[in-house]
Amino acid sequence: xxxxxxxxxxxxxxxxxxxxxxxxxxxxxxxxxxxxxxxxxxxxxxxxxxxxxxxxxxxxxxxxxxxxxxxxxxxxxxxxxxxxxxxxxxxxxxxxxxxxxxxxxxxxxxxxxxxxxxxxxxxxxxxxxxxxxxxxxxxxxxxxxxxxxxxxxxxxxxxxxxxxxxxxxxxxxxxxxxxxxxxxxxxxxxxxxxxxxxxxxxxxxxxxxxxxxxxxxxxxx
Numbered sequence: 345x346x347x348x349x350x351x352x353x354x355x356x357x358x359x360x361x362x363x364x365x366x367x368x369x370x371x372x373x374x375x376x377x378x379x380x381x382x383x384x385x386x387x388x389x390x391x392x393x394x395x396x397x398x399x400x401x402x403x404x405x406x407x408x409x410x411x412x413x414x415x416x417x418x419x420x421x422x423x424x425x426x427x428x429x430x431x432x433x434x435x436x437x438x439x440x441x442x443x444x445x446x447x448x449x450x451x452x453x454x455x456x457x458x459x460x461x462x463x464x465x466x467x468x469x470x471x472x473x474x475x476x477x478x479x480x481x482x483x484x485x486x487x488x489x490x491x492x493x494x495x496x497x498x499x500x501x502x503x504x505x506x507x508x509x510x511x512x513x514x515x516x517x518x519x520x521x522x523x524x525x526x527x528x529x530x531x532x533x534x535x536x537x538x539x540x541x542x543x544x545x546x547x548x549x550x551x552x553x554x555x556x557x558x559x560x561x562x563x564x565x
Contacts, residue, residue, distance in 0.1 A: 345365045345366075346365060346366045346367075346368065347362075347365070347366070347367045347368070348367075348368040348369075348370065349368070349369050349370060349373040349374070349375055349415065350370050350373055351370045351371050351372035351373050351415075352372050352373065353373050353374075354373070354374040354375075354376055355373075355374070355375050355376065356376040356377075357376075357377060357378075358377065358378050358379065358380035358402075359377055359378075359379055359380040359400075359401050359402050359403065359404070359429065360375075360377065360402075360403055360404075361401075361403075361404045361406070362403075362404070362405050362406065362407070362408050362410070362442075363406045363407050363408070363437065363438065364406075364407045364408040364438075364440070365408045365409075366408055366409045366410070366411065367405070367408070367409070367410045367411070368410075368411045368412075368413070369410075369411070369412040369413070369415035369416070369417060370413060370414070370415055370449075371413055371414030371415060371449035371450065371452040372414065372415065372452055373415040373416070374415065374416045374417075374418060375412075375415070375416065375417045375418065376418050377402035377403060377417070377418065377419040377429055378400075378402065378419070378428070378429060379400035379401055379402035379419055379428055379429015379430060379458075379459070380400055380401060380402075380429070400428075400429045400430065401429060401430050401432065402419035402428070402429030402430060402431055402458060403417070403419065403429075403430075403431045403432065403458075404432045404435065404436070405431075405432065405433045405434070405442040405444060405471075406432075406434070406435060406436050406437035406438070406442055406468075406469055407434075407437040407438055407440045407441070407442050407469060408440075408442060408443075409442075409443045409444070409445070410433070410442075410443070410444040410445070411444075411445050411447075412444075412445070412446045412447070412454050412456065413447055413448070413449045413454065414447070414448050414449030414450065414452030414453065414454055415449075415452070415454065415455075416454075416455045416456075417431075417446075417455070417456045417457075417458075418455075418456075418457055419431060419457065419458040419459065420457035420458065420459075420482075420484055421459050421484050421485065421486030421487075422484075422486070428458060428459040428484070428486050429458060429459055430458065430459060430460055430461065430462070431456070431458045431460075431461040431462075432461070432462050432464065432501075433461070433462070433463045433464065433471035433472075433473055434463060434464035434465070434469045434470045434471025434472070434520060435462060435464035435466065435468075435469060435471070435501065435503055436464075436466075436468055436469065436503060437464075437468050437469025438468065438469065440469065441469065441470050441471065441472055441517075441518070442464070442469060442470070442471045442472070443471075443472045443474075444471070444472070444473045444474070445473075445474045445476065446473075446474070446475050446476070446479045446481060446528075447474075447475075447476040447477050447479060448476075448477040448478035448479055452478075453478045453479065453480060454475075454477070454478065454479040454480075455479070455480050455481075456479075456480075456481040456482070457481075457482045457484055458482075458483060458484070459483065459484060459486045459494045459495065460483050460494040460495060460496050460497070460498075461481075461483055461496075461497050461498070462497075462498040462501040463497075463498065463499045463500070463501060463520040463521070463522060463544065464501050464502070464503070464520055464542075465500045465501065465502060465516045465517070465518065465519050465520040465538075465542045465543050465544060466501070466502040466503055466504040466514075466516055466517065466542065467502075467504045467513075467514035467515060467516060467517060468504065468517065469517055470516065470517045470518040470519065470520055471520045471521075472520075472521050473499075473520075473521070473522045473523070474522075474523045474525070475522075475523065475524045475525070475528035475529075475530060475552070476523075476525050476526050476528055477526045477527060477528060478527060478528075479527075479528035479529065480528075480529050480531070481528075481529070481530045481531070482530075482531045483495050483496055483497050483530075483531070483532045483533070485533060493533075495532060495533035495534070496532050496533060496534050496535055496536065497522075497530065497532050497535045497536070498535070498536045498539060498544075499520050499521070499522045499535070499536070499537050499538070499544035499545070499546055500519060500520045500536070500537055500538035500539055500542040500543050500544025501520065501539055501542060502516065502539065502540070502541045502542035504541075513541045516541070516542060516543060519538075519542075519543035519544055519545055520542070520543065520544040520545070521544070521545050521546075521547075522544070522545070522546045522547070523546075523547045523549070523552075524546070524547070524548045524549075524552035524553065524554055525547070525548075525549045525550045525551075525552045526550045526551060526552065527550075527551040527552065527553075528552050528553070529552070529553045529554075529555065530552075530553070530554045530555070531555040532554075532555070532556050532557070532562065533556070533557050533562040534556060534557055534562035534563045534564070534565070535554075535556050535562075535563075535564050535565070536564075536565045537564070537565070
């Protein structure tokens with residue numbers, strides 16, 4: 345099926361999981377995610393949405409498509425109702441790709457902010473992420489996060505390899521891909537391409553910009 349947030353409207357939640365179908369955020373619309381704990385504590389308590397830290401999942405797109413066209417996807421640290429969250433694209437799926445496209449629409453910029461992001465390449469699924477045009481994606485530092493404050497992007501993430509328990513992890517479905525083009529900007533404190541038992545490709549073209557650690561002396565691994 346299709347889930348759509350139309351212009352001028354805001355959807356506020358602790359998180360969303362999509363194993364197929366499509367999720368569309370129109371120009372002027374906002375998805376406001378705090379990120380919920382992965383295994384427990386999902387949902388509001390006494391009407392208040394809150395999380396412990398940014399090591400929580402705001403968006404899991406295992407399969408299907410995400411299209412943000414001049415809208416905002418906000419899982420940033422420091423929100424009034426939580427500390428932010430993780431965006432995962434192409435992780436723990438069913439063999440089909442998860443495709444996420446962030447693009448602009450007229451004067452409306454496409455904006456995504458989170459604590460950290462992973463684009464998967466494992467045995468069950470893989471992710472394709474494209475930032476195109478007047479777009480700004482920021483993986484932001486969260487001082488409340490216990491794991492080095494996060495603020496990074498992983499292109500080529502395999503959650504299966506460490507859990508398989510064999511000497512030969514299962515083959516990946518396909519490599520993860522990230523494209524930053526036509527003036528789009530991605531900002532990270534550090535980044536990884538192709539972690540162990542995985543694979544990733546990044547293309548920056550046509551005025552695209554990938555800022556890595558400009559303020560804090562980060563790195564690309």
